[in-house]
Amino acid sequence: MRILIIKLSPIEAITSSMFRTLAIARGLSEAGHKIDYLVVPMNKLNSVSSEKEFIKELNVIRTSKSEAYEKNVINAENSFKALRKQILRKIWHSLSVYDYTYLIAKKIKIDILPVREYDIVISSSDPKSSHIVVENLRKQGLRYKRWIQYWGDPLSIDITQKSIYPQWVLRLIEKKLIKNSDKIVYASPFTLSKQKELFKDYKDKMVCIPTAYMEEEIYPATDNQKFIIGYYGNYTARVRNIMPFYNACRALGDKVSVAIYGDSDVKLQATPNIAIHDRGIVDEHKRIADLLICILNSSGTQIPGKLYHLAGTNKKVLVVVDGEQQQEMREFLLSFDRFYVCGNSQEEIENAIVSIMKDNKEFLPLPELRYDYIANRFIE
Template identity: 35%
Template sequence: MKILYVASRPLEINTSASIRNRATIEGLIENGNDVTLLTTEPDNNHSSYDSSMLPERLKVHYLKTGGVQSIAKGLRGKRTFIEIRKKLYKIWDYFNVYDNLKGIVGYAGRLKLDMKEFDVIISSSDPKSSHLFVYEWLRRNRDIFVRWIQIWGDPFLNDISRRQAWMKKRIKKEERKLLDGAEKVIYVSPLTLDMQKHIYKKCADKMTWYPIPYLRKEGSVKDSGRLEGKRVKLAYCGDFSSHIRNIRPLYDYAMSHDVELTICGISDLCLENAANIQVLPRMSQDRVQEIESKADILVHISNRSGTQIPGKIYQYSGTDKPVLFILDGEKEKLFHYFSKYNRFVFAENTCEDIQRAVDVIIKHDSDGVIYNSVPDFDPAKIAESILK
């Protein structure tokens, strides 16, 4: 099958969405599909640029973008850029429904790709402009039939990263328009699926959900007693904006216990390094793999609110390392869904319960939990489900 995969942010910009897209694309290729990626031209000077994120055997069609992205690209690398970028993006985000990669939509009428070549178009957020591009492209080519499958990393109206209440009516109208145009709509959280079916009842029959595929399956030397009597190393690799995730209990736990903790990601918090705590910015995928490979316990922190599930838990599910699953927000629903895999050790987001859960892992006293990769999150399996 010939597939056009549309993601307006380049895979080379290392984000959780890029990791999800890469894993999905690799699953599609593994199943024998011919995949072409349509995306925007990456900026090699971007702080999150990582050339290793691009899969082999993938055809890529790059588009140039204009507007605020062009301004940002020209300023990147200059000392004053960081503050100017923050102001530009803040202004854009406040007044615009879509992201700053919306410029990709301008190419819908002059794209040098023949839609008839493809059996399926898959658009994947985030950013949401990925869906808008395909909507406009199909609108201009109504005489050609091609299946359109949408994958939503985050919902539009109820994306917890957006806080402009006055824009909700406009956003809901745009979200409904996009959903109406798709043949199949996929979410990556069962909680989000339930919410979206309730809000957009007319589209409910075309909605489903699949978990995020892990990027790679990784193993390590197993020894059930290997953590007792040693200084345990924990790793949290993911962004942790304070209004989305609460990392303080984990940080405070490490400050008061004889463990090592590595934190790696973007945040508005200024956490200080300590003798046993290393705080790093977002790193390349290779560096993240190195950090995670040296850790004894991988840590996942749930969102404070909303139905979205951080993608890191699925990436950790491709390993055979212990995973500390810190519950927050929709705790009961998250526990109900993830506990069925008998893969994770759960803790409330408090210092005391984190300590209890870490002790359980150290003593290998986690009843019924098996530290193996989760078959349901295999890329080829999920890619097959997407195309059904």
């Protein structure tokens, strides 16, 4: 089949949503399908991931840049322009439910595609403007047999949503977005349940398919003098509470060596046993780590994609559950028989790490989360 995947992010960027979409693309490509993959160009605000060999098998199509956004936000370099950049970004995100790629989605022309007819079109968010592209191209003559929408955070219950609009307005916008799709895929069973409740007219085309890992990562056994722990991911205060983990690691002192990689508005202080880094490539640290950490969101129904990517390794993984559905999430995660799970308190995390340090259990990547298996489920 010929398949068009639309993901309005740079294909080189380090984001969980790009990794899960690339996992689907890889699985479909290796199954013999022809993949056109529509993305936006890189800009200076993006962090770059290590290059994946299988991307060469995809027909990557890059849109043009948004000149207004590049001029006023990306390329603001002196102090006045930097301040203006911050103000413009805040205004944009308060007045729009989409990011800057909305400007690209509305202007994109069908001539950018090599063909006008596909067996399947897959639009993947975030950004949510990826779905708008399909509606725009439909009006210009795009034809397909099925349109599958792949959602990370839903629009109206997205805890990262910063717009000024009330929930009922966001739901109207979201209803319009999902209306014409043939299948809607969510990565969390809790999100699926909530969405079926909110959008009863479309519940029969909604499914939950867990996030696939993009590639298996098998590492040799470690022989570290100290127990090495890695946390790789953003930890914005309103989304994720990293402080209990941070404080637990401080309390453990020289028993552990910890590295935290990620963007945040929380200013953590480095200590003799805790290193703090911006978001970046973590391949080398992951190779030597004894334990990988995933902290779930403080509220909402979503499960961070990084959890499933970590399941593609043979490393020990501790998942720290949080929010109003802690017990349900704990039961769901334990059903995989792959993760250690604890609550988001300093005492629980500290006790869990000490217990894991003594545990000789070995793990392998979960076969039911392999990219090829999940890609096949995706187009069923």
